[in-house]
Amino acid sequence: MCEIHSAPPAACANCSTARAGGVDRRTFLSAATLAAVAAVLEACSGGGGSFFTGPSGGALTVSLSSFPALATVGGVARVDNGNGAPTALVRTGSSTFRGLTMVCTHQGSTIDVVGGTSFRCPNHGALFNSAGANTGGQQTSSLAVYTATFDGVNTVTIARP
Numbered sequence: 001m002c003e004i005h006s007a008p009p010a011a012c013a014n015c016s017t018a019r020a021g022g023v024d025r026r027t028f029l030s031a032a033t034l035a036a037v038a039a040v041l042e043a044c045s046g047g048g049g050s051f052f053t054g055p056s057g058g059a060l061t062v063s064l065s066s067f068p069a070l071a072t073v074g075g076v077a078r079v080d081n082g083n084g085a086p087t088a089l090v091r092t093g094s095s096t097f098r099g100l101t102m103v104c105t106h107q108g109s110t111i112d113v114v115g116g117t118s119f120r121c122p123n124h125g126a127l128f129n130s131a132g133a134n135t136g137g138q139q140t141s142s143l144a145v146y147t148a149t150f151d152g153v154n155t156v157t158i159a160r161p
């Protein structure tokens with residue numbers, strides 16, 4: 001029953017309290033609005049690192065000789081050359097490497113390599129170390145890490161999703 005006009009729900013076409021399925025229109029719209037706002041806030045919070053984890057362009061093959069920064073253990077370089085999503089490679093040992101996304105986990109900006117060893121987001125200042133951990137600035141989750149396989153000569157293949 002419409003509580004204002006004492007009419008059956010389907011008969012009270014001019015009333016904003018007309019009910020459908022036991023929930024009045026105002027309550028339904030309020031709940032739907034709150035759900036939409038909650039979804040946007042969740043997406044923008046950076047929590048869980050799930051906001052920008054879509055496909056990155058597939059496997060990426062890197063020629064080490066093209067990136068002098070990777071000649072030294074601890075060196076970091078952006079290596080995608082526009083091939084797929086922004087991607088970094090870190091030399092973690094004489095024959096070991098780590099791939100990292102360069103898409104900020106806060107709101108998706110492309111981060112910059114800083115000092116050849118770490119990262120900074122130009123948007124809100126999130127800082128990340130070469131392991132991908134958020135070390136300062138804007139608090140957010142860690143960067144996605146990709147397996148990087150060295151051929152023992154000059155090529156590293158980064159297993160991006």
Ligand code: FES
Binds near residue numbers: 105107122
């Ligand atoms: S997008 Fe906000 S800190 Fe990177």
